[in-house]
Amino acid sequence: xxxxxxxxxxxxxxxxxxxxxxxxxxxxxxxxxxxxxxxxxxxxxxxxxxxxxxxxxxxxxxxxxxxxxxxxxxxxxxxxxxxxxxxxxxxxxxxxxxxxxxxxxxxxxxxxxxxxxxxxxxxxxxxxxxxxxxxxxxxxxxxxxxxxxxxxxxxxxxxxxxxxxxxxxxxxxxxxxxxxxxxxxxxxxxxxxxxxxxxxxxxxxxxxxxxxxxxxxxxxxxxxxxxxxxxxxxxxxxxxxxxxxxx
Amino acid sequence: xxxxxxxxxxxxxxxxxxxxxxxxxxxxxxxxxxxxxxxxxxxxxxxxxxxxxxxxxxxxxxxxxxxxxxxxxxxxxxxxxxxxxxxxxxxxxxxxxxxxxxxxxxxxxxxxxxxxxxxxxxxxxxxxxxxxxxxxxxxxxxxxxxxxxxxxxxxxxxxxxxxxxxxxxxxxxxxxxxxxxxxxxxxxxxxxxxxxxxxxxxxxxxxxxxxxxxxxxxxxxxxxxxxxxxxxxxxxxxxxxxxxxxxxxxxxxxxxxxxxxxxxxxx
Numbered sequence: 001x002x003x004x005x006x007x008x009x010x011x012x013x014x015x016x017x018x019x020x021x022x023x024x025x026x027x028x029x030x031x032x033x034x035x036x037x038x039x040x041x042x043x044x045x046x047x048x049x050x051x052x053x054x055x056x057x058x059x060x061x062x063x064x065x066x067x068x069x070x071x072x073x074x075x076x077x078x079x080x081x082x083x084x085x086x087x088x089x090x091x092x093x094x095x096x097x098x099x100x101x102x103x104x105x106x107x108x109x110x111x112x113x114x115x116x117x118x119x120x121x122x123x124x125x126x127x128x129x130x131x132x133x134x135x136x137x138x139x140x141x142x143x144x145x146x147x148x149x150x151x152x153x154x155x156x157x158x159x160x161x162x163x164x165x166x167x168x169x170x171x172x173x174x175x176x177x178x179x180x181x182x183x184x185x186x187x188x189x190x191x192x193x194x195x196x197x198x199x200x201x202x203x204x205x206x207x208x209x210x211x212x213x214x215x216x217x218x219x220x221x222x223x224x225x226x227x228x229x230x231x232x233x234x235x236x237x238x239x240x241x242x243x244x245x246x247x
Numbered sequence: 248x249x250x251x252x253x254x255x256x257x258x259x260x261x262x263x264x265x266x267x268x269x270x271x272x273x274x275x276x277x278x279x280x281x282x283x284x285x286x287x288x289x290x291x292x293x294x295x296x297x298x299x300x301x302x303x304x305x306x307x308x309x310x311x312x313x314x315x316x317x318x319x320x321x322x323x324x325x326x327x328x329x330x331x332x333x334x335x336x337x338x339x340x341x342x343x344x345x346x347x348x349x350x351x352x353x354x355x356x357x358x359x360x361x362x363x364x365x366x367x368x369x370x371x372x373x374x375x376x377x378x379x380x381x382x383x384x385x386x387x388x389x390x391x392x393x394x395x396x397x398x399x400x401x402x403x404x405x406x407x408x409x410x411x412x413x414x415x416x417x418x419x420x421x422x423x424x425x426x427x428x429x430x431x432x433x434x435x436x437x438x439x440x441x442x443x444x445x446x447x448x449x450x451x452x453x454x455x456x457x458x459x460x461x462x463x464x465x466x467x468x469x470x471x472x473x474x475x476x477x478x479x480x481x482x483x484x485x486x487x488x489x490x491x492x493x494x495x496x497x498x499x500x501x502x503x504x505x506x507x508x509x510x511x512x513x514x
Contacts, residue, residue: 057409081412090404095510097276097460098403106403109396110412117396142458143403162411 007031012063014053023049024222034196038209041219047202051168081110084159088170096144107158133157148175169201259372260475262380263433268471270429271450276402281334283443288341289315290431291439294364295348312427367438367490438490448497455508
């Protein structure tokens with residue numbers, strides 16, 4: 001495999017505990033540095049499992065996963081310092097004793113390292129991201145009191161504050177209104193173009209695929225069923241098959 | 248003589264109050280209440296065995312609760328059994344063992360020591376135990392200072408802490424082991440049956456008032472010490488067991504805090 005690839009999956013299966021059928025299977029994937037990949041597919045297609053297998057939170061049961069040229073199983077913790085991850089949902093209870101600014105800075109804790117406190121530079125980076133995402137007004141709010149959309153923005157800021165080399169986005173617009181979705185989508189596109197950030201974005205909404213994504217990948221039933229597509233390449237029949245629409 | 252006894256009592260109570268309620272901040276937030284409950288009964292079983300075998304009850308309490316901590320950690324992480332099931336089994340096993348050991352503890356003097364383990368007895372606390380409580384309190388404070396980032400991140404969401412590049416496992420086990428040490432060393436003060444009241448109640452009360460974890464970490468030990476002092480006063484006044492007095496005081500205060508909590512106020 002070439003050094004050009006920042007994410008490499010070779011014959012990968014991931015099975016959840018207590019399950020017999022892999023949530024994703026026979027996955028072969030190579031993503032180049034700076035690529036913007038969108039993964040689309042219906043619910044239960046294995047999109048989230050794919051992201052969590054790439055960042056090593058879920059351990060693959062077969063095959064090899066390499067990120068930045070290293071085995072994610074062996075070097076998961078150090079590699080995750082370079083991977084920003086925005087989950088589709090995070091359970092935050094209403095009484096959670098954390099302020100938004102704390103939660104955002106936590107995204108950088110792995111990178112700061114053990115026995116060290118956040119430096120002035122860390123706070124400057126956080127401030128820059130906060131202004132960029134436009135969540136200055138939320139900083140002193142308890143994180144449990146945020147709306148779904150606000151929390152999603154906070155989690156995006158948390159992922160970006162570590163200045164990652166790879167950004168994994170799981171349905172990042174699912175709780176955002178149209179204006180906020182467009183705004184964040186434009187920002188992500190800008191980030192991709194300006195900093196050559198590698199982005200893998202999962203969505204079930206075809207309408208939310210950013211225009212400058214390099215390719216679109218289709219997933220269904222735990223497998224990659226279509227690859228190397230651009231949004232304009234979609235055929236109506238393909239989509240009907242993917243989402244099992246009749247007629 | 249009286250003043251020296253009173254000073255020993257108050258120092259012991261203060262240290263137990265600080266140590267238990269600090270560790271309680273983790274136990275409550277990480278939903279480890281049943282783990283603490285299980286450890287306290289393991290410590291009780293260990294102490295009872297110590298009495299039977301004429302081995303230092305404190306040392307065996309520490310061994311038993313640490314073993315339970317080391318069993319629960321991996322099982323809860325890897326086993327397909329629900330942690331509550333494992334805890335239920337271990338809890339009943341430890342309580343049963345403790346009662347069996349007590350049955351065989353010889354002599355009336357030992358029986359009173361055994362009752363002290365169950366209900367707590369500040370009268371029996373000695374300088375060596377106070378030093379040990381002081382050491383564990385210091386270890387907790389130093390750990391919380393050194394690993395503040397990691398602990399806060401895990402308390403917010405363990406999976407997200409992993410995603411940010413923190414290896415959460417050593418910190419999770421450190422919390423379990425510190426809990427087992429605190430439980431064992433505070434056993435003599437409040438008793439095996441009620442020690443988790445001093446772990447859970449001050450921290451739960453503090454959580455009712457603040458959205459900032461740093462404030463909770465400061466407020467919880469203050470409450471812990473306050474409950475201990477109030478419990479001791481009530482115990483002396485009405486000749487109640489100290490553990491029960493602390494349990495009742497802390498539970499009433501928690502109830503009041505739920506009513507007064509700004510977090511639950513509307514508008």
